[in-house]
Amino acid sequence: MNTTTLEVFKRLRELLAGTDKTTQTILRILAAVFGGYALTSSMLAALVLLLPWTKADALFFSVLFPPFFYTGALLWAFGASTAQRAWRNLLVVTFSCEFLALAAAWAR
Amino acid sequence: MNQSKEKRSFTRGMSELHTWGGLVFGWLLFVIFFTGTLAVFEQELTHWMQPNVRISEVExxxxxxxxxxxxxxxxxxxxxxxxxxxxxxxxxxxxxxxxxxxxxxxxxxxxxxxxxxxPETEGGHFLAHFHFELHSGEGGLWLVTLASIVMLAALVSGIAIRRQVFKDFFRLHWRKNWLNVHTMTGVFTLPFVLLITYTGLTVTFLMLLPVVPQVLYGSSWKGPQYVAAKNFERPRANLPGELVPLTRLLPIAEAELGKGKISFIRISNPGDQQAVVTFFRTIDDTVVAISNRAVFDGVTGELLGSQTTWSKYVHIYRSLVGLHIARFGGYPIAWLYFAAGLISCIMIAAGLIFFTIKCRSRYARNSQMAQWMYRAIEGLNITAITGIIIACIAYLWANRLLPFDIKERADAEITAFFSVWLIMLFHAFLRPPLRAWIEQLRIAAGLCIGLPALNALTTNVGLFPAIARNDWMTASVDLTAASLGILLALTAWRISLKERNNETLLEQQSSLGSSSANFPIERTPLQ
CATH class of the missing domain: 3.10.450 (Nuclear Transport Factor 2; Chain: A,)
Incomplete structure (x- = not known):
């Protein structure tokens, strides 16, 4: 790794670790919109792959959930004590669901 | 840095979300709720906008x-x-x-x-479409979806930050200020807003989120309707075949689906040997918004099959759709949705206005930047609230005023809708805020009250002839517009009274020699 990449990486880290109000709010909004999308998608994928039902049933059952998942993510992003914690929580759940989904797909 | 200072409480987070999320999406939400409320009467509006389509019932x-x-x-x-x-x-x-x-x-x-x-017109369909797509395809759909999620979150966070609202509501601790109007209407319409936002979101997410179809169906995905319904369609044979008279199939279809309940018929490949005729049942008498259907061979007239039962989850999902589109209960349900929709609009508007007042008292003496921001917020409030009302009513006016046979008349009406809205945006920023409120409310009231007159002057389906012919679908559009106009006029009158009070207050203050900095900003006009 050369020094420029390291420099960029360091700057980015500083930015993401920002504790001032503007950075926090921007990070929270990003977490709500994109983290929410990722969370909703991965939870749905895990849900439909784990359900031992016909595809059609799983599809129309899964439709009932995205409003809860996305709204939950939004509330979580703004309710967490810091934006970094919000991101961490969202990412942990997203990747766990992703992992569950992959495991379920592999087991099928 | 003190770490504990950086961390904040859950309530503060919720409050921030409610305030800023509510502000940024509140404008959009008012527009969505208002056009959606009008779209409850989509068919009546379309009927009103086609004054020369008046037909007596036939078999x-x-x-x-x-x-x-x-x-x-x-x-x-x-x-x-x-x-x-x-x-x-x-x-x-x-x-x-x-x-x-x-x-x-x-x-x-x-x-x-x-x-x-x-005359070509999109009718009420334009408003129904606009309320979920904003006339801009998938981008608009995403924007409406995000706004709806913020709406759900705002309901939750609103309850979290002001837990005593329920107590106040039921103990009738009602005070006359904008915050109270906001919270009280909020509590009152909470079940409706939850229902309508949730059901709306289930529809848009099925259209927008690719993950479930991708995971389950991959590239064989063609759309939810192909999963829910049995498929009877056949590829074209390219051999001529005489289509069976449809009137002969109708009684068989009615026996299958219910007498007088057929609303729609689709004929694929007419004149081909593989022609298929599908009869669809109306959904106007059921919460489950999915059409039962009977399918016939188009040449032999043989019943290929029918579908009148649906899988459990299709049933649940389409019931949610039915609860959103409000077609299941006839006029009583339609009016209930209309009234609840209007009260929700008041809730959103009161929230926006309350924010502006708070903002005004807090930032009014602050920096130039803060004042500019506050001015922009006030302007957008006016454009989103009274502006959209005027744009909608102008859409109806355009329908009557545009020449009968101009090209692309339907598009011209929509152009009129957006142009009027744009003019209201300029107006809201050019006039002093309070004047802009009053003037736009008066314009809206005038256009609404004038609508029956315009209708009577330009067509032969005016209010009295329509009532005489028992054409209540036309008459009620006129009457509803006029009643809304009266409400708007009363609001304008109330606000102009406040304005006058304010002016006398100012005069008294200046005659007492007090500087404007001492002017009690909390007693600002719209409060």
């Missing part, structure tokens, strides 16, 4: 015979024919034929089968 079989004759005559070689039979809230007969990518739609008189030269 379905006669309407079908007229439609069939016209389609055979006009487009024997089309890929698909579609026939929308007259219904209670949709009296004309519509035929559509599709050839390649071109679709032609005509309105017929179901009795004579003659083509009615109706």
């Amino acid at each position: 379905p079989v006669q309407a079908l015979a007229s439609a069939e004759k016209k389609l055979r005559q006009l487009s024997p070689k089309a890929d698909t024919w579609m026939i929308a039979l007259p219904q209670q809230r949709h009296q004309d007969l519509e035929i559509t034929w599709i050839k390649g990518k071109r679709a032609v739609e005509k309105h017929l008189n179901p009795q004579s089968g003659a083509i009615i030269k109706a």
